[in-house]
Amino acid sequence: MVGVFSKATARTADEVAPARKRLRILAVFAAAFVLAYALLGSPPADAAAGGANAIDGNLLSLWWVLPFAGLLLSIALFPLAAPHIWHRYYGTIAALWALAFILPFLMRFGGSITLYELLHTILLEYIPFIILITALFTIAGGIYVSGNLRGSPVVNTAMLAVGMVLASLVGTTGASMVMIRPVIRANDDRRHNVHVIVFFIFLVSNIGGSLTPLGDPPLFLGFLKGVDFFWPTQFMLAPMLIVSAILLGIFFLFDSYLYAREGHDKSDPTPDSPIAVHGLRNVPLLLLLIGAVLLSGSGLSIGSFEIYGLEIQGMSVLRDVIIVLLAAVSLSITPDRYRKANNFSWEPCLEVAKLFAAIFITIIPAIAILRAGETGAMGFVLQLLTDPDGSPNNAMYFWLTGVLSSFLDNAPTYLVFFNAAGGDAQVLMGPLSQTLLAISAGAVFMGANTYIGNAPNFMVKAIAEHSGIRMPSFFGYMLWSGCLLLPCFILVTVLFF
Numbered sequence: 001m002v003g004v005f006s007k008a009t010a011r012t013a014d015e016v017a018p019a020r021k022r023l024r025i026l027a028v029f030a031a032a033f034v035l036a037y038a039l040l041g042s043p044p045a046d047a048a049a050g051g052a053n054a055i056d057g058n059l060l061s062l063w064w065v066l067p068f069a070g071l072l073l074s075i076a077l078f079p080l081a082a083p084h085i086w087h088r089y090y091g092t093i094a095a096l097w098a099l100a101f102i103l104p105f106l107m108r109f110g111g112s113i114t115l116y117e118l119l120h121t122i123l124l125e126y127i128p129f130i131i132l133i134t135a136l137f138t139i140a141g142g143i144y145v146s147g148n149l150r151g152s153p154v155v156n157t158a159m160l161a162v163g164m165v166l167a168s169l170v171g172t173t174g175a176s177m178v179m180i181r182p183v184i185r186a187n188d189d190r191r192h193n194v195h196v197i198v199f200f201i202f203l204v205s206n207i208g209g210s211l212t213p214l215g216d217p218p219l220f221l222g223f224l225k226g227v228d229f230f231w232p233t234q235f236m237l238a239p240m241l242i243v244s245a246i247l248l249g250i251f252f253l254f255d256s257y258l259y260a261r262e263g264h265d266k267s268d269p270t271p272d273s274p275i276a277v278h279g280l281r282n283v284p285l286l287l288l289l290i291g292a293v294l295l296s297g298s299g300l301s302i303g304s305f306e307i308y309g310l311e312i313q314g315m316s317v318l319r320d321v322i323i324v325l326l327a328a329v330s331l332s333i334t335p336d337r338y339r340k341a342n343n344f345s346w347e348p349c350l351e352v353a354k355l356f357a358a359i360f361i362t363i364i365p366a367i368a369i370l371r372a373g374e375t376g377a378m379g380f381v382l383q384l385l386t387d388p389d390g391s392p393n394n395a396m397y398f399w400l401t402g403v404l405s406s407f408l409d410n411a412p413t414y415l416v417f418f419n420a421a422g423g424d425a426q427v428l429m430g431p432l433s434q435t436l437l438a439i440s441a442g443a444v445f446m447g448a449n450t451y452i453g454n455a456p457n458f459m460v461k462a463i464a465e466h467s468g469i470r471m472p473s474f475f476g477y478m479l480w481s482g483c484l485l486l487p488c489f490i491l492v493t494v495l496f497f
């Protein structure tokens with residue numbers, strides 16, 4: 001009995017020790033930053049601008065972007081240098097970088113502005129974002145495509161093309177969640193399959209969402225700002241077709257080369273069998289989810305209310321409630337065997353939720369600086385957007401929107417440049433249609449440049465790694481995107497901007 005008690009005590013101590021260690025690290029980290037910034041004095045009297053307590057971006061230097069840069073470097077380097085530590089403590093590491101921004105900001109600008117900025121980010125951006133992502137992950141995870149096709153070059157190319165079509169109909173997240181597992185299963189007998197997932201992220205998780213506001217969050221924000229629903233279909237179609245045709249062609253040739261080299265001597269854990277789609281009860285739920293999103297942008301109003309100076313639209317709350325209910329319905333009506341067959345796990349969703357919570361918080365100063373315009377710390381960047389004659393430089397709009405969307409969240413980045421171009425949807429769809437095209441294409445296309453450029457990128461990476469595929473590191477993936485995507489974007493610049 002004593003022995004059993006001793007073992008139980010030992011196990012408990014082993015489990016508690018890491019938690020205590022994390023708390024000690026957090027406490028030391030917090031104390032260091034509080035002491036470092038306590039000498040900066042009281043908040044400036046003119047700190048608030050643009051709202052009851054919104055920070056004036058002109059007061060922020062580029063030093064405030066350091067926590068965001070540190071978070072990006074952690075995402076890039078920890079999985080490569082210390083994978084075991086990262087996979088166990090990535091949530092704690094992300095929280096540390098969030099505190100590295102919050103605590104100094106609190107000491108410098110006070111509790112009122114800090115609380116306002118955090119609530120603005122969490123209530124208006126992060127919560128709706130994670131609700132939509134989780135619901136699409138849940139509902140799409142209940143659709144099981146049984147059977148298997150051999151992952152030949154023709155089959156793989158066809159699946160990528162189908163995924164691209166789906167992306168503009170149900171969004172890049174929905175299409176990614178529906179298609180990624182059949183793609184992984186089709187290639188589970190291949191010695192070389194990493195490239196399939198990389199091209200999947202390029203095409204299905206990003207570029208495929210170019211044609212409707214449902215495809216990608218930046219285009220949905222444009223729709224909410226007054227851009228016609230079918231404007232992306234008309235103007236984004238040509239650049240999307242050119243880029244996707246080039247990438248699909250390169251993929252087919254590269255996949256054919258690797259397929260010929262492999263010899264196919266590896267046994268297939270999922271032999272070829274007829275294709276069938278199960279869990280079709282989830283399809284109406286996806287359609288209802290799309291309807292809820294469209295309803296929230298229809299202009300209808302059911303009132304609003306305030307939380308700490310933030311105006312919360314009742315229609316947005318209704319949309320999020322409907323989306324949560326649809327996800328709950330999916331969980332209740334979908335047989336467990338379909339999710340088990342999909343190897344459904346909440347871990348990819350949890351990873352995205354934890355890391356993007358820190359990303360949304362630490363990009364607060366970066367977005368504020370951008371919103372300050374030419375008088376802010378990034379004014380030298382925004383000055384590049386205008387030619388000497390006062391006309392917009394569409395090539396710079398494309399590249400600046402794209403590069404920042406590769407590392408910041410592409411939705412608020414789209415809004416910054418949308419407003420920099422005047423913010424009038426009618427003008428941007430008319431005389432400045434090429435400028436709006438440059439902003440839209442930059443935000444959507446270049447979200448594929450990094451794992452964090454668009455939320456589905458990270459989810460696909462996590463699902464692939466959970467399935468045993470060794471995905472490239474953060475910088476390794478950027479090597480792929482630099483070699484394959486940048487030449488395509490240069491061509492788009494020459495042809496359209």
